[in-house]
Amino acid sequence: MTYNELSSQIFLKQSYLCVGLDTDPLKLPRHLLTESDPVFAFNRAIIDATADFAVAYKPNIAFYEAQGPRGWESLQRTLDYIPSECFTIADAKRGDIGNTSSLYARTFFDPSAAGLDFDSVTVAPYMGHDSVTPFLQYDGKWVILLALTSNVGSADFQRQPVGEQELFEIVIEKAQTWASHEQLMFVVGATQADVVSRIREIAPDHFLLVPGVGAQGGSLAEVSRRGLTKAGGLLVNASRSILYASSADDFADRARAEAQALQVEMAQYLAEL
Amino acid sequence: MTYNELSSQIFLKQSYLCVGLDTDPLKLPRHLLTESDPVFAFNRAIIDATADFAVAYKPNIAFYEAQGPRGWESLQRTLDYIPSECFTIADAKRGDIGNTSSLYARTFFDPSAAGLDFDSVTVAPYMGHDSVTPFLQYDGKWVILLALTSNVGSADFQRQPVGEQELFEIVIEKAQTWASHEQLMFVVGATQADVVSRIREIAPDHFLLVPGVGAQGGSLAEVSRRGLTKAGGLLVNASRSILYASSADDFADRARAEAQALQVEMAQYLAEL
Numbered sequence: 001m002t003y004n005e006l007s008s009q010i011f012l013k014q015s016y017l018c019v020g021l022d023t024d025p026l027k028l029p030r031h032l033l034t035e036s037d038p039v040f041a042f043n044r045a046i047i048d049a050t051a052d053f054a055v056a057y058k059p060n061i062a063f064y065e066a067q068g069p070r071g072w073e074s075l076q077r078t079l080d081y082i083p084s085e086c087f088t089i090a091d092a093k094r095g096d097i098g099n100t101s102s103l104y105a106r107t108f109f110d111p112s113a114a115g116l117d118f119d120s121v122t123v124a125p126y127m128g129h130d131s132v133t134p135f136l137q138y139d140g141k142w143v144i145l146l147a148l149t150s151n152v153g154s155a156d157f158q159r160q161p162v163g164e165q166e167l168f169e170i171v172i173e174k175a176q177t178w179a180s181h182e183q184l185m186f187v188v189g190a191t192q193a194d195v196v197s198r199i200r201e202i203a204p205d206h207f208l209l210v211p212g213v214g215a216q217g218g219s220l221a222e223v224s225r226r227g228l229t230k231a232g233g234l235l236v237n238a239s240r241s242i243l244y245a246s247s248a249d250d251f252a253d254r255a256r257a258e259a260q261a262l263q264v265e266m267a268q269y270l271a272e273l
Numbered sequence: 274m275t276y277n278e279l280s281s282q283i284f285l286k287q288s289y290l291c292v293g294l295d296t297d298p299l300k301l302p303r304h305l306l307t308e309s310d311p312v313f314a315f316n317r318a319i320i321d322a323t324a325d326f327a328v329a330y331k332p333n334i335a336f337y338e339a340q341g342p343r344g345w346e347s348l349q350r351t352l353d354y355i356p357s358e359c360f361t362i363a364d365a366k367r368g369d370i371g372n373t374s375s376l377y378a379r380t381f382f383d384p385s386a387a388g389l390d391f392d393s394v395t396v397a398p399y400m401g402h403d404s405v406t407p408f409l410q411y412d413g414k415w416v417i418l419l420a421l422t423s424n425v426g427s428a429d430f431q432r433q434p435v436g437e438q439e440l441f442e443i444v445i446e447k448a449q450t451w452a453s454h455e456q457l458m459f460v461v462g463a464t465q466a467d468v469v470s471r472i473r474e475i476a477p478d479h480f481l482l483v484p485g486v487g488a489q490g491g492s493l494a495e496v497s498r499r500g501l502t503k504a505g506g507l508l509v510n511a512s513r514s515i516l517y518a519s520s521a522d523d524f525a526d527r528a529r530a531e532a533q534a535l536q537v538e539m540a541q542y543l544a545e546l
Contacts, residue, residue, distance in 0.1 A: 022373070062369060062376035068349075068387035069342035076341075095397060096335060096366050097424040097489075100295070103335035114341035124368060126399045126419055128426020146399055151370040153401020156447055160440065162433045167440065174429055216370075 001087050001119050002140065003182045003231070006207070009055045009085055010232035014267035017259060018056035018089065018209065019046065020239030021078060022063050027244055029251050039067070039074040042251075044081055046243060049256035053263035056235050057082045058089040058209075076115045087235070088119045089144060089209070095124040101134040109138045120144050122187060122209070125171045129178055136179050143184050147172050147199070150189025150212030172203050181205040188227075190218020190236065196226035208234055213262075214241030220262065224269035232270075238262060274360050274392050275413065276455045276504070279480070282328045282358055283505035287540040290532060291329035291362065291482065292319065293512030294351060295336050300517055302524050312340070312347040315524075317354055319516060322529035326536035329508050330355045331362035331482075349388045360508070361392045362417060362482070368397040374407040382411045393417050395460060395482070398444045402451055409452050416457050420445050420472070423462025423485030445476050454478040461500075463491020463509065469499035481507055486535075487514030493535065497542035505543075511535060 010016050023039050023046075035041035047057065059078060064071035082088055094104040104121070111117040120142035123132055135143045148158050148168040158168040172186055181203075188199055190212035199208065208227055212218035213236055220236060227234045238258070245254035283289050296312050296319075308314035320330065332351060337344035355361055367377040374396075379386040381394045393415035396405055408416045421431050421441040431441040445459055454476075461472055463485035472481070481500055485491035486509055493509060500507045511531070518527035 060369075060373055062367075062373045062380070066376045066380045066386045068389075069345045071387070072342045072345065091369075093367065093369050093397070093400075094335075096333075096364075097422070097484075100333055100335045103339040107335070107339045113339045114344070116341075124366070124397045124399050126397050126430060127366075127422050127424060128429030128431070130424050130426040132426075149370070149400050151400060151403050153403040153405075156401030157399060157440065157444065158401070160435045160443060162435055162440075167430065167433065167435075170433060171430065211370075 006055070006087050007231040009087070011270070013053065013055055013263070014270055015053050015055055015263040016232055016234045016236055016266055017054045017262050018058050018235045018237040019050050019054045019242055019259065020058045020060060020091070020211070020237045021046065022060040022239040022243065024063060025067065027247065029247055029249060031249060037074055037077060039071070040077040043074070043078040045252040046255050047081055049252040050242065050259040051083050051086065053259040054086065056087040056089060058091045058237055060239070061090055061092040072114065079116055079118065090116070090118040090121040093122050093124050093146065095127050095131045097127065098130045098134055101131050105135045105138060109141045120185070122146065125175065132175070133178055136183055141183070143179065144209050145171065145175050145184065145186055147186040148188050148192050148195060150191045150216050150218065154189065154192070169198070169202060172199065176203065181207070185209050187211065190220070190223045191216055193219055193222035193226060196223055200227065205229065205231070205233070207232070209237065210234055211237045214238045220265060221269070224266065225272070228269060228273055230273060236266070279328070279360055280504040282360070284543070286326065286328055286536070287543055288326050288328055288536040289505055289507045289509055289539055290327045290535050291331050291508040291510040292323050292327045292515055292532065293331045293333060293364070293484070293510045294319070295333040295512040295516065297336060298340065300520065302520055302522060304522060310347055310350060312344070313350040316347070316351040318525040319528050320354055322525040323515065323532040324356050324359065326532040327359065329360040329362060331364050331510055333512070334363055334365040345387065352389055352391065363389070363391040363394040366395050366397050366419065368400050368404045370400065371403045371407055374404050378408045378411060382414045393458070395419065398448065405448070406451055409456055414456070416452065417482050418444065418448050418457065418459055420459040421461050421465050421468060423464045423489050423491065427462065427465070442471070442475060445472065449476065454480070458482050460484065463493070463496045464489055466492055466495035466499060469496055473500065478502065478504070478506070480505070482510065483507055484510045487511045493538060494542070497539065498545070501542060501546060503546060509539070
């Protein structure tokens with residue numbers, strides 16, 4: 001999916017909501033456990049319930065990987081089920097030396113490899129340019145690079161002072177020499193909303209993938225007012241607050257209501273642009 | 274496996290060789306392609322050929338993941354086949370917020386999850402302490418944290434100046450507040466041998482996992498003389514130079530010869546202690 005196509009979807013749906021599919025087999029509603037693939041059955045119901053309000057879906061690969069081979073089958077079924085107008089993110093936090101990153105890129109981008117055809121993958125920057133560039137060899141595919149994450153530990157290294165800057169700013173600046181805003185996004189946690197204005201100064205056009213709204217306590221209003229651009233420029237993720245809004249038979253209806261509430265709020269911020 | 278057990282194996286086998294199982298299905302000898310699981314058949318032959326000379330095996334998870342669900346089956350068969358006295362490393366470079374890192378830890382450490390029971394996993398430090406500590410909740414399991422990697426891109430962020438130090442030194446110092454040398458190792462590329470003496474000053478007892486000998490051009494002699502400790506303290510990895518020493522029927526014999534040559538050289542450096 002291109003930058004312009006993603007931007008168009010945002011204004012069409014009046015939403016920059018990404019639904020995180022952090023699907024925990026231990027939290028599934030009981031009545032799904034008799035399905036042949038309960039994880040996929042849950043995801044299908046969540047996608048059906050939220051697709052009117054979401055422009056992106058982000059399976060968190062750890063949740064599938066922890067199920068062994070059948071987890072990867074659930075992941076493939078889920079990805080195949082996501083409507084084609086939605087942007088798809090493999091939240092995998094991968095990154096290794098060049099020949100190994102090439103294989104991770106194949107895993108998520110080349111359907112002839114592992115059966116997966118994501119639009120993007122999250123990548124950790126620590127190993128530098130040659131750990132990231134193999135993911136950029138695929139036309140129309142995106143790298144979403146960790147910059148300033150939503151967790152407490154982000155202070156340990158990402159906010160270390162490097163000269164006049166902090167490390168995450170060096171990451172954002174240097175990564176822009178590897179790819180344009182048409183193939184590169186940055187992860188910026190909603191819990192770091194106070195820094196979004198600074199990030200917009202050094203990355204005015206890049207999409208930011210923003211986790212941390214909801215269960216992690218970030219403010220949608222703050223991050224939106226500081227991060228939105230004329231092209232949209234944000235994908236704000238919610239996972240647990242949507243997936244587990246209810247653990248009973250009404251989980252899909254409750255997920256839909258949660259997603260809609262976020263979309264309605266997002267439409268307000270888009271109207272302020 | 275404990276620190277002392279690993280140390281004992283090193284002096285028993287007179288080797289600190291780790292064989293990297295970066296098994297590429299496209300590079301398998303032709304006669305294996307008729308096997309029901311050619312990747313496992315190759316790994317089994319490599320393990321049989323090298324187990325006399327290796328104290329550790331390190332499957333590179335990308336190579337298995339890129340095969341989809343059957344890749345994870347090959348990985349499980351391979352792990353189950355590695356002799357129990359050998360230390361096993363899931364080279365996965367994982368790391369995410371706490372609840373997600375917990376699932377990655379389950380994947381590689383809890384056999385009831387994905388069927389895998391590795392001794393250790395490689396972890397990327399960028400997201401900080403709460404992305405690493407979930408891996409430390411398993412008794413007898415290890416985190417091998419990226420510090421200074423073997424690739425050119427290691428200069429981009431790992432060697433950024435932070436005060437009087439470089440970032441990788443901050444990583445090594447801070448990580449020591451999370452776990453002792455009995456549960457924590459560091460990745461230090463053999464191509465960075467000139468820095469190993471500095472690392473030994475701040476991490477005198479920690480094992481270092483050293484990739485980059487062989488195809489990547491690092492010197493075994495240099496890294497050994499600067500990095501070995503009274504407990505061994507090094508695991509030096511070789512992957513491609515062993516796995517693909519020959520692409521013909523004699524691949525296992527040639528792999529054995531390569532592994533033995535490294536072991537003989539390592540025995541000399543151990544004798545110098």
